Amino acid sequence: MHTEKIRVDPIEPDVGSVSKAASYLQLGEVIVFPTETVYGLGGDALNVKAVGKIFKIKGRPQDNPLLLHVSSLEMAQRCASEDIARHSRLIDTLWPGPVTLIFRKSSEIPHFVTAGLDTVGIRFPAHPVARFLIELLGSPVAAPSANLSGKPSPTEEKHVIEDLDGLVPCMLLSGKAPLGLESTIIDLTETPPALLRPGPISPEQLQELLDDLTLAPSASDYRSSPKAPGMKYRHYSPDVDLVLIIGDLGKALAHSKKLSEGKKSVILCCEEHAKAFANIAPVRVLGSIHEPYGIALNLFGALRDLSKTGVDLAISESFPEKGIGLAIMNRLRKAASRIVE
Numbered sequence: 202m203h204t205e206k207i208r209v210d211p212i213e214p215d216v217g218s219v220s221k222a223a224s225y226l227q228l229g230e231v232i233v234f235p236t237e238t239v240y241g242l243g244g245d246a247l248n249v250k251a252v253g254k255i256f257k258i259k260g261r262p263q264d265n266p267l268l269l270h271v272s273s274l275e276m277a278q279r280c281a282s283e284d285i286a287r288h289s290r291l292i293d294t295l296w297p298g299p300v301t302l303i304f305r306k307s308s309e310i311p312h313f314v315t316a317g318l319d320t321v322g323i324r325f326p327a328h329p330v331a332r333f334l335i336e337l338l339g340s341p342v343a344a345p346s347a348n349l350s351g352k353p354s355p356t357e358e359k360h361v362i363e364d365l366d367g368l369v370p371c372m373l374l375s376g377k378a379p380l381g382l383e384s385t386i387i388d389l390t391e392t393p394p395a396l397l398r399p400g401p402i403s404p405e406q407l408q409e410l411l412d413d414l415t416l417a418p419s420a421s422d423y424r425s426s427p428k429a430p431g432m433k434y435r436h437y438s439p440d441v442d443l444v445l446i447i448g449d450l451g452k453a454l455a456h457s458k459k460l461s462e463g464k465k466s467v468i469l470c471c472e473e474h475a476k477a478f479a480n481i482a483p484v485r486v487l488g489s490i491h492e493p494y495g496i497a498l499n500l501f502g503a504l505r506d507l508s509k510t511g512v513d514l515a516i517s518e519s520f521p522e523k524g525i526g527l528a529i530m531n532r533l534r535k536a537a538s539r540i541v542e
């Protein structure tokens with residue numbers, strides 16, 4: 202299949218380009234589009250055939266539900282069977298933005314999209330291209346991240362091209378995704394509400410809005426019992442063995458030294474620790490410890506690059522689990538083949 206690649210301005214998208222992409226969705230096709238978190242692989246959520254294509258193209262297990270992307274509160278309300286205005290403080294503060302809220306599903310949404318669940322994850326993206334696209338379709342867009350299942354989520358144009366060129370008829374490309382980590386997911390159907398996946402909106406920010414929010418165990422450790430079906434899958438697995446070392450710099454240096462003996466390895470670390478680790482093995486700097494959003498932005502690209510560097514082993518130091526650091530560590534834990542505590 203030929204993939205039409207349409208470059209579009211991320212801030213002021215032109216009508217012609219986005220209309221072209223929307224016409225593919227209207228025909229029941231599945232396309233790649235940018236969001237502020239990561240690139241999405243989207244199809245008309247009300248068209249079961251289109252939804253089937255999403256699972257097939259990604260190789261995503263059908264018991265892993267898809268999130269619905271909307272372009273207005275009215276559209277969000279159509280997806281839910283309960284009054285979403287009950288959560289207006291949360292919604293008014295966080296939407297549009299990188300947060301997915303789980304509500305009871307309306308009958309309009311096919312069960313196929315939610316993998317048989319009676320609940321639905323709804324996201325109202327802030328990215329102008331995503332919003333315009335959904336608006337033109339006039340229906341919610343079901344979309345997981347636009348990577349092949351198991352690979353790190355795509356944050357750059359080259360990532361989606363690498364994974365999906367020839368598998369979709371159209372890609373809307375707008376450069377690097379501004380945040381680089383998938384949305385924060387909050388389950389509002391639980392009492393108290395639960396954080397199912399940490400993301401760009403930090404738990405500290407959320408707890409200000411939802412004082413009874415619980416951090417579900419699966420938010421920090423995917424190995425515990427899955428709350429949502431998709432959580433049982435290992436994610437983001439680079440082709441190279443990745444060992445995550447939990448602990449301070451001294452511990453990370455000692456373990457890295459031992460682990461990398463006789464191996465061709467690379468160490469993922471922050472700028473501030475690069476010099477110390479470089480005595481042991483080549484380093485891949487993720488960003489400054491004082492700017493964790495920069496680390497988040499670079500993480501998936503770095504994980505993808507591991508398979509291209511020809512190393513036998515990758516080692517990562519750990520990062521403070523506060524703010525977006527909780528999401529960074531959540532993704533690193535999911536990517537790691539081994540964790541040294």
Ligand code: AMP
Nearest residue numbers: 266267320321322345346429430431432
């Ligand atoms: P992705 O589409 O790869 O960004 O992942 C979406 C995540 O949201 C997966 O972990 C899904 O299991 C989860 N998810 C989607 N819909 C629901 C739902 N209704 N209830 C709980 N989790 C959900």
Ligand code: MG
Nearest residue numbers: 345346347354
């Ligand atoms: Mg994904």
